């Protein structure tokens with residue numbers, strides 16, 4: 001068994017020790033077994049420590065059957081001399097703050113509201129706990145957060161104690177530990193008694209602060225996001241930066257930003273509606289103009305036009321608008337869009353021409369395809385001729 005320095009003192013971040021072995025695991029990964037270690041292995045919801053052993057990078061630490069494996073990026077050449085370990089302290093201290101903060105917040109929810117924590121996750125950016133309730137109000141969250149921060153500000157001691165299963169009944173445990181021998185209790189006197197194998201600071205004050213960020217329903221429970229310690233400052237920094245950017249862009253102070261954004265969104269909606277209305281009116285002007293340019297043929301009025309860069313939907317709409325107003329119209333429209341030619345043909349109720357038949361001969365000229373019915377056709381192909389020439393071909397065939 002490796003001697004666990006992090007249980008002797010959670011603040012040890014550099015140490016020298018001797019090497020017991022340097023084997024490879026089933027995946028061909030090198031690891032070191034040491035006489036003693038300050039590297040905390042993955043466990044109990046606390047992520048692994050990282051750092052260095054001599055000049056080798058420690059990339060993962062796992063405990064398997066009481067033996068702690070320090071996975072390294074490259075094997076050591078000599079195992080005879082001592083090895084110097086350096087734990088990435090910034091990372092570890094963050095884990096200590098977050099992990100202990102979780103103890104405090106979970107205890108606060110239980111103390112203030114009798115809400116039990118059923119699971120917990122320590123992520124890279126933030127932490128979550130799942131509370132065994134279906135609903136959480138703003139006031140309840142604030143109440144638990146206030147209590148948790150009070151416990152932090154009171155600088156209460158965080159103690160650890162090894163006990164046996166028989167001694168367990170002397171402590172007001174929130175949850176029965178899963179291990180039965182050598183139980184490690186983490187105690188914040190008169191507040192929290194927890195079976196835990198993680199690393200913790202000496203005092204609640206080192207957790208710094210706890211801030212609840214948000215919560216949501218998750219599988220019938222409440223999943224709550226929060227941060228502790230230096231992550232609170234990080235969050236404040238990020239959110240402040242974002243707010244400053246937004247207030248700068250909107251040119252309003254922070255306090256009025258929400259109402260200003262709301263007004264902006266309302267205004268945008270109104271403007272969109274106005275633009276829609278204006279487009280409709282413009283459309284009917286355009287249709288009227290096209291109708292005036294129509295030329296009388298045997299039993300219909302021919303309306304034709306070639307456009308550059310225009311959505312085919314607008315041409316469809318124009319053609320339909322005209323034929324619904326003018327029963328003797330035959331409308332032929334062409335558009336050139338980025339190397340493609342597209343066409344639309346439509347007629348009112350009175351002309352006898354069959355448009356589907358008429359344009360059948362046109363599509364092969366542009367390597368294109370399309371179709372429709374007697375009264376409405378559309379399609380497209382390659383720009384193998386000019387848009388005007390294509391229009392002429394359509395007119396010829398009609």
Ligand SMILES: [Zn+2]
Pocket residue numbers: 099100103186196197198199200
């Ligand atoms: Zn713990």
